[in-house]
Amino acid sequence: MTNEISYQKKNDEIECVHYKNWTKAYPPHTHTGHIVLGCVEDGEVCIIMEGKSQVYKSSEEFSILPNVVHEIKPMDEKGYSMLVTCILIPDTDDSGTQEPHLVELKDSILDSPENIYLIEEMSRDSNISPYHMIRKFKKAFGLTPHQFQIQCKVRKAQKLLEEEKSVCDVSYDAGFCDQSHLDRCFQKIVGLTPKEYKSAVTPPETQG
Numbered sequence: 001m002t003n004e005i006s007y008q009k010k011n012d013e014i015e016c017v018h019y020k021n022w023t024k025a026y027p028p029h030t031h032t033g034h035i036v037l038g039c040v041e042d043g044e045v046c047i048i049m050e051g052k053s054q055v056y057k058s059s060e061e062f063s064i065l066p067n068v069v070h071e072i073k074p075m076d077e078k079g080y081s082m083l084v085t086c087i088l089i090p091d092t093d094d095s096g097t098q099e100p101h102l103v104e105l106k107d108s109i110l111d112s113p114e115n116i117y118l119i120e121e122m123s124r125d126s127n128i129s130p131y132h133m134i135r136k137f138k139k140a141f142g143l144t145p146h147q148f149q150i151q152c153k154v155r156k157a158q159k160l161l162e163e164e165k166s167v168c169d170v171s172y173d174a175g176f177c178d179q180s181h182l183d184r185c186f187q188k189i190v191g192l193t194p195k196e197y198k199s200a201v202t203p204p205e206t207q208g
Helices: 100-111 119-126 130-141 145-162 167-173 179-190 194-201
Strands: 004-009 014-022 026-029 034-043 045-049 052-056 061-064 070-074 080-088
Touching (some): 004 194, 052 061, 100 119, 100 130, 100 145, 119 130, 119 145, 130 145, 145 167, 145 179, 167 179
Antiparallel strands (some): 004 014, 026 070, 034 061, 034 080, 045 070
16 A cells, blocks of 8 residues: 655645655644635544544545645554645735734744744744743634744755755755754654655756
């Protein structure tokens, strides 16, 4: 039984991911500014959105709205096969529904995830204690500031790898301490090593 995952970017706004007999579980995460449309081809997969679990079987479809916290789990060791399409939705402004300082903090992390931005600095910029800042941020966006920053670092690393940069260069350009740090975080969120992802998104004719 082959376990594999493949990526195909239609353009800067649409990405397709195909999972075949996949047994990887994905921890809580979000897709900032993207809507996710999926269809299960085989097996069963459990998707937990905002604490609510639902099992999807063969031929069943699902959707996940932008910025909604969710996690994915296989139902058994056989895994699942499914096709997922991520579509950029430009109009996802949440400034009217969240506290302005939290939105500013989120946007700051999103714009430059590679920058060193300590919790103490976030707290000072938000003019609120670290504990309350973390609690409010997680309540507003589903992830702690640190979790959101790591996720954004990995997303930036993905884009850099798609530009055919070396894994070593990407490690530092995306703000990771070293390549092993990138590897750990990347595998947890993407399900592949950076090298595997680079091979998956690089056209065969350009691979060295």
